[in-house]
Amino acid sequence: MHKIVRSLWLVVFGLLCSSILFAQGTNTEADVMRSNGKIYVVVAVCLTILIGLFIYVFLLDRKICRLEKGKD
Amino acid sequence: MLKKNWWKILSLLLLIYTVIAGYLNKVPDLPIIHQSIRNLYFHVCMWFAMMILFIISFVYSIKYLRGFNLRKDIFASNFAAVGTFFGILGYSTGAIWANYTWITDQSQSLGSVLKEPKLIGAAISLLIYGAYFVLRGSFTDMDKRARISAVYNIFAFALLFPSIWIIPRLVGSLHPGAPGSDSGNPALNAQNDLDLGMRLVFYPAVIGWTLLGVWIATLKIRLQLFKDKTLINA
Numbered sequence: 333m334h335k336i337v338r339s340l341w342l343v344v345f346g347l348l349c350s351s352i353l354f355a356q357g358t359n360t361e362a363d364v365m366r367s368n369g370k371i372y373v374v375v376a377v378c379l380t381i382l383i384g385l386f387i388y389v390f391l392l393d394r395k396i397c398r399l400e401k402g403k404d
Numbered sequence: 405m406l407k408k409n410w411w412k413i414l415s416l417l418l419l420i421y422t423v424i425a426g427y428l429n430k431v432p433d434l435p436i437i438h439q440s441i442r443n444l445y446f447h448v449c450m451w452f453a454m455m456i457l458f459i460i461s462f463v464y465s466i467k468y469l470r471g472f473n474l475r476k477d478i479f480a481s482n483f484a485a486v487g488t489f490f491g492i493l494g495y496s497t498g499a500i501w502a503n504y505t506w507i508t509d510q511s512q513s514l515g516s517v518l519k520e521p522k523l524i525g526a527a528i529s530l531l532i533y534g535a536y537f538v539l540r541g542s543f544t545d546m547d548k549r550a551r552i553s554a555v556y557n558i559f560a561f562a563l564l565f566p567s568i569w570i571i572p573r574l575v576g577s578l579h580p581g582a583p584g585s586d587s588g589n590p591a592l593n594a595q596n597d598l599d600l601g602m603r604l605v606f607y608p609a610v611i612g613w614t615l616l617g618v619w620i621a622t623l624k625i626r627l628q629l630f631k632d633k634t635l636i637n638a
Contacts (some may be wrong), residue, residue: 336407336410340413340414340417341417344418344420344421347421347425347604368428371427375423375427378423378427379420379423379424382420383420386416389619392623393412396623396627399627
């Protein structure tokens with residue numbers, strides 16, 4: 333069980349590392365969020381939406397789980 | 405709990421990776437589309453997820469017809485529903501993308517550009533699946549509904565082949581994959597445009613979006629099974 337999670341994290345970490353290599357560009361401004369034409373702001377917004385969506389689906393999942401357990 | 409639900413976590417992690425790498429990775433600078441090639445990680449993945457969900461739905465319809473177990477019918481209909489939803493998302497994102505890449509002349513309207521074999525084929529297949537839900541809704545008898553809609557679902561799946569895989573490959577189109585555009589696949593030009601860096605994001609993205617679709621479908625299925633519990637067990 334822990335093995336699966338650990339290997340999953342490893343896979344994603346590896347993928348992210350490779351993306352960092354690709355993403356190296358010239359930063360004209362010091363602030364990360366304002367560099368690269370503020371693309372990081374878009375990334376932050378989309379990540380917020382994505383994580384929010386996942387939290388919603390996760391809570392729905394838990395709710396249905398409780399329903400199923402309660403009536404059995 | 406973790407042993408059963410690891411793929412949900414995988415879906416979240418893959419999609420986080422898709423968003424981060426999808427926006428920040430270097431992409432080949434192609435004419436006309438430029439940075440919008442990043443839509444590949446989102447628009448194309450919707451269609452991939454739709455196809456995989458439809459395949460699952462098709463398999464459950466066959467399974468239903470083999471044993472007439474109503475659980476299988478619930479599985480088939482809910483996978484088809486989520487698949488159709490992903491198809492609608494793919495269609496609308498494609499319309500937005502086409503609006504900014506296919507219109508070269510300012511006097512052109514989006515409506516004239518969207519008369520495309522690929523898009524019409526996709527619309528037809530979505531409408532066929534829409535008819536599947538109309539058909540389901542028109543029955544009051546559960547067994548009859550399950551049986552007829554399972555047969556119809558197999559027909560709908562069979563029609564996916566000509567409408568989105570065969571005809572777009574035969575006729576000219578602005579969409580990648582038409583015979584004139586020297587690419588082999590209606591979804592992506594794998595030979596020239598999709599370099600290694602893009603593949604590294606695209607394939608994880610397909611898996612991530614598909615898993616999210618499957619997750620939503622299982623939620624719908626569990627809710628329906630819970631509602632119909634008394635009916636199925638009776």
